[in-house]
Amino acid sequence: MEFRNRDRHLQILNQHYERRQASLMVVYGRRRIGKTVLLRHWIENQLSGQHLLWTAHRSTSDVLLAGFSEAVATVTPGVHTQVRFANWPALFEQLFKLAADRRLVVVIDEFPYLVECAPEIPSLLQKLWDKHKDKSRIFLILCGSHFHMMHEQFASQQKPLYGRVTESLVLDEIAPEDLSLFLPRYSPEQIVETYSVIGGVPAYLELWDDRHPVFKNIDERILSGRTFFSQEATLLIQDELAEPRTYLAILEAMGANRCAPAELARKTGIAINHMGKYLRTLLDLRFIRRILSEDVKHRTQTRMSRYENSRSVSPIPFPVCLSACRLGGAKEALAARRDRPHKL
Ligand SMILES: Nc1ncnc2c1ncn2[C@@H]1O[C@H](COP(=O)(O)OP(=O)(O)OP(=O)(O)O)[C@@H](O)[C@H]1O
Numbered sequence: 001m002e003f004r005n006r007d008r009h010l011q012i013l014n015q016h017y018e019r020r021q022a023s024l025m026v027v028y029g030r031r032r033i034g035k036t037v038l039l040r041h042w043i044e045n046q047l048s049g050q051h052l053l054w055t056a057h058r059s060t061s062d063v064l065l066a067g068f069s070e071a072v073a074t075v076t077p078g079v080h081t082q083v084r085f086a087n088w089p090a091l092f093e094q095l096f097k098l099a100a101d102r103r104l105v106v107v108i109d110e111f112p113y114l115v116e117c118a119p120e121i122p123s124l125l126q127k128l129w130d131k132h133k134d135k136s137r138i139f140l141i142l143c144g145s146h147f148h149m150m151h152e153q154f155a156s157q158q159k160p161l162y163g164r165v166t167e168s169l170v171l172d173e174i175a176p177e178d179l180s181l182f183l184p185r186y187s188p189e190q191i192v193e194t195y196s197v198i199g200g201v202p203a204y205l206e207l208w209d210d211r212h213p214v215f216k217n218i219d220e221r222i223l224s225g226r227t228f229f230s231q232e233a234t235l236l237i238q239d240e241l242a243e244p245r246t247y248l249a250i251l252e253a254m255g256a257n258r259c260a261p262a263e264l265a266r267k268t269g270i271a272i273n274h275m276g277k278y279l280r281t282l283l284d285l286r287f288i289r290r291i292l293s294e295d296v297k298h299r300t301q302t303r304m305s306r307y308e309n310s311r312s313v314s315p316i317p318f319p320v321c322l323s324a325c326r327l328g329g330a331k332e333a334l335a336a337r338r339d340r341p342h343k344l
């Protein structure tokens, strides 16, 4: 994989690194958007100072503590890698101590998994941050994709880390005008066609083969049985939400249409008075969009709104990935569209 784009993000990372004082950066964005690749590229190609990058996973607090301890040992002079800290306060105290007289970059990737396994970490970090921030030169980067959790941890006044973040780096999809960096052989028309199908998520662009026409890619990469793309929307929702079946049912009921809450309640059998809660979550996650009609007087009149799938939830529109693939009608739909490519 050749790293592309993201110059602005690299610049922000470098600017923060140049500062002398302690920095706490949060890096977030949806899955497959390129957070890990960005941080690794920056560390490997642009950073000359000391760093550690550690990735949490779903496990127990003890297992994660052992793994993180080994990573900390690699930046501790004269320490053997088989060291293991007794507890999380001891480990983080050591990190702040190591950064007392040198700039030390500490990246914790998949931070939400760490908090899931060790819920005390945010208040521990808050205490240590408040204690050491004026003396320490640590550059702590917390990275994660669980939009809800990341947003809540850092933007909610009730949460311990509220107000501590010195920079939030949000990764969005690659802009249409930059897509040619990923698909250099494509004409502008093919770029537009591709963008209309998979958007600007780097992982999806990497899977696209610009030696072949757009339709061949759609056929082979999306519609041929159980492909990466046909599983993707479901996986994203299962990863992010506790009750994926309810949300998937709402998205499936929505299909390609703009729907009012009452219509969705009728189609899914979910009580109308619960529908608002589910729709708000899907809106927060940017999985759907809310459309307000001209005659709605107040933005709070949510039942008057209509909702539609936001294309960014899924690499391809939900009706294609959930319905058409299941019903096996996608190939026919593709053939029909091939005759009218401007409608793609
Ligand atoms: N800037 C880039 N240039 C080229 N390819 C990229 C870039 N960013 C991401 N990719 C591609 O997208 C894939 C996913 O990127 P990455 O693993 O960094 O995403 P992520 O945001 O960390 O996802 P997750 O939340 O699932 O961990 C990479 O394996 C790579 O193929």
Ligand SMILES: [Mg+2]
Binding pocket: 035, 036, 037, 109
């Ligand atoms: Mg990642």
